[in-house]
Amino acid sequence: MDLALFVEDNFGVHIDDSELNASTFDSLDGLIALIQSACNMPTFSDLLRAHYKTTPDNVSVIVLHGGQPDRPVSYRELIQGASGYVKTYAKNGIQPGDVVLLILQHGIDLLYAYYGAILHGAIPSIMPFLTEKLLPERYRADLAALVSVTQPTAIVTYRDFEAEIRAALKPGEDSVKALIVSDKVEEACLPDF
Numbered sequence: 001m002d003l004a005l006f007v008e009d010n011f012g013v014h015i016d017d018s019e020l021n022a023s024t025f026d027s028l029d030g031l032i033a034l035i036q037s038a039c040n041m042p043t044f045s046d047l048l049r050a051h052y053k054t055t056p057d058n059v060s061v062i063v064l065h066g067g068q069p070d071r072p073v074s075y076r077e078l079i080q081g082a083s084g085y086v087k088t089y090a091k092n093g094i095q096p097g098d099v100v101l102l103i104l105q106h107g108i109d110l111l112y113a114y115y116g117a118i119l120h121g122a123i124p125s126i127m128p129f130l131t132e133k134l135l136p137e138r139y140r141a142d143l144a145a146l147v148s149v150t151q152p153t154a155i156v157t158y159r160d161f162e163a164e165i166r167a168a169l170k171p172g173e174d175s176v177k178a179l180i181v182s183d184k185v186e187e188a189c190l191p192d193f
Contacts, residue, residue, distance in 0.1 A: 045119050049193055052079040063108060073108070077188075078115055081108065084186040085116025089154070091186075092178035096121025098153035101146070103127050103165065105158060109182045113156045119191070125150060129157075130164055143168040151175040158182045 042050070051060065056076035063071040094100060100117045102124055104110040110126070117124035127146060130139045147155075147168070152175060157165050159181050169176055 045121070048075070048079060048115065048119065049191075051075040052191065061111065063111065065107070071108070073111065078111065079119070079191050080188040081112035082115035082119055083191040084188045085113050085156075086120045086191070087186040087189065088180060088184075089116060089120045089122060092154060092180060094120065094122050094154050094178065097123065099123045099125055099150050101125050101127055101150065101152040101155045103129050103143075103155060103157040103161060104182060105129055109158070109185075112185075112188075113182070119193075122153075125152065129161060136164065140164065140168040144170070144174075147174050147176060154178040154180055156180045156182060156185075 048060075051058065052075045056079075057074050059072040060075045060078045061073050063073060065071075089100065100113075100122045102110060102113050102117075103126075104113060114124045114126065127143070128134075130136060143165070155165055155169075155176055155178075157179070162179065162181050165179055169179070
């Protein structure tokens, strides 16, 4: 099979035959470098921004809750809600590449916090919130262990759970610089991109 055709079929990247020479085949690294140089793939954030700009009223996600009607969320609503979190992350010193631990009940705030982290360049990590099925002491121990392993810069949670999070943290010893409570997040706003 023609290598250029193989790369185009499997990676969606067109490589001009003139770019292929004997050195391309010297190593797998050479082939990977060629493919990477030909790839100018958009990031997930790029794709979200493009949908916001071109199809803002299209449904991006549907929030499902048992016993409640499905809630469609447009790209406009998603990005504007997430932009409030982007501003909040920036105000709290969260940098691109920082881990943000999300401990929120399933719903629109979790979506906004997650996509806000993505748009900000941070790394969102969702952890389950405490329920009656979990022992509080065990949950706190698991949370403390997770914080020591993942080294999050921030934790986002809801007001009713703030005390549980604070009880699991070790100020000055762990990596958490900000505990963000969802009802204190900036309002939905136009994105800054």
